Amino acid sequence: MVFSSTIFLFIFLPAAIICYYGQPLLSPKWLRNAVLLIFSYLFYLYGAAGFLLILILSTLADYVLGRLIDRKVGYKRLWLSFSLLLNLGLLAYFKYANFFVGELNSFLWGWNILPIEWKAVILPIGISFFTFQKLSYIIDVYRGKSPALENVIDFALYIAMFSQLIAGPIVRYSFIRSQLKERRESWDDFHNGIMRFCWGLAKKVIIANSCGQITDVIFGLNLELLDTKVAWLGAITYTLQIYFDFSAYSDMAIGLGMLFGFTFPENFNRPYSAISITDFWRRWHITLSRWFRDYLYIPLGGNRRGTTRTCLNMAVVCVLCGLWHGANWTFLFWGIYHGVFLIIERITGMRDLSQEKYNIIRRLITILIVIVGWVLFRSQDISQAISFLGAMFTLTDWPLSYELSRALNYRNVLFLLTALPVFFLPGDFSIIKFLINKKDPIPVLAGALMILVLLPYCAALIVGGASSPFIYYRF
16 A cells, blocks of 8 residues: 555554544544554555464564563574575565575576476565564563563564565664654644645655656666766756655655644655765665664674774675665665665765865766666666666767657656756755744744645546555665
C-alpha cells in the first residue's frame, strides 16, 4: 500500500485514526499499541501478503532472542549470533539470491555448462529497513544500552509500524523505547503531523512524479539517441526525483508518527546544499549513515587505528552501503564511487566544514559528483551507466525524440522548474519549519493554502491515476 494512494488516504488512514482515538471502549489507552499493530499488519498484508508470516515469525524469534540475551548472561553471544544469522540470512536470500545465481549461470554459460534451474525470488517490501531495525534492537540489548522489551506487542509494533515500515527512517530501538511504553498525543503534534504529511504528499505527487516521468523516458531511450543535453537533463531530473521522492516518504512517515504521538528522527537535511561528500552523507539518508557508523564503522575501529585502517573501514562501509541498496553491480560501484571521494576528503582534510573559503565552488563540485553518482545508481547496468556518462561529457546534439517531447509537457516542465531551487537554497533552510510556525501570519497563510489547494490537487491527481510507488520501496 502506497501512502499516495486512494485506499490509504481515504480508507486506511481515516480508519486507523478513528480506531486509535475512538471511544475508550473502542481503543483504550493501553490498547492503542495493539490497534496500531493490527493496522500495521493489515498495511503489510495489502502489499505483501505472502511475506507477512515471515515478518511475524522473524519478529517473534527476535523478541525471544532479545529476552534471552537480557536474562542469560552466559549465552549472550550465542543468542546474538542466532539473531544475526537469522536476519542477515533472510536479507541475503531474498535480496541477493537472484543476483548470485544469475552471475553464476552467466559464468557457467561461458564455459558451455548448463545453467542452474532457478525460480526467481520475490523481494519482500521493506526488508532492508525492518531488518536493520531488528538488528539495532538486538545489538543495543546485547551491549546493555537498553533493556529488552517485555511486551511482545510493543516490540512487534516497533518492527512493523506502518508509518515507516517500508522505507524508513530507520528508527533505533534506544531512540523510541520510551515512546513505545509511554507517550502523550497532543493537538499541536497532530496539526504538525498533518502539515508534515501533506507537504510530503505534495513533494511526491507533484514534483517527484513529474521529474520521474521525464527521467523514465530518458533512461529508457536507445543509447544512440542520447546527446549531451538529453543526458544532462536525465541526470538532473533523476537527482531531483530521488531527493523529492525519498524525502517525501520520510516527511510523510514522520508526519504519520506525529499523528499517533511518536517522534521519529529526521532523515534529510538539505543534502544538495552540502559542500563535500562527507557533508552530503551527514545530510542524506541520515538514519542509514548513522546506523552504519554506530553498528559497523565504529566496531571496526573507526578512526582510532591510523589513517590506513580508517580508510579501509570507510571502504568496507561504503561497499556494504552500496550492496544494501540492491543486488546489482551499479549499486556496488555507486558505493565504491562515494567511498573513493570520502577517503580522498579524509586524507586531504577537505572534509573540514569549518573552512568557509570557496564554499560556493565546493558546493558546485559536490553536487556535480553527486549527480554523476546518481547516473550509476539509476542505470540498469554498468554498460548503460558508461554510455550515459559518455553522452554527458561528449558534445553531441540530436533532435528530441517523440517520447521525450511528450514527457516535456508544460506541467512536468513547470514542476521541474519548481524543484530546481533546491540546488541553491541555504543549507539551514527548512520549509516545514516555516509552515508549522503559528506565530507569524505568512506561514499560517501558506499552511492554509497547502491544505486548501495543494491537498485537493494531489487528491485529484491520485484519483486520476497519476500516483506511482516510492523509489525506495524496492530496497
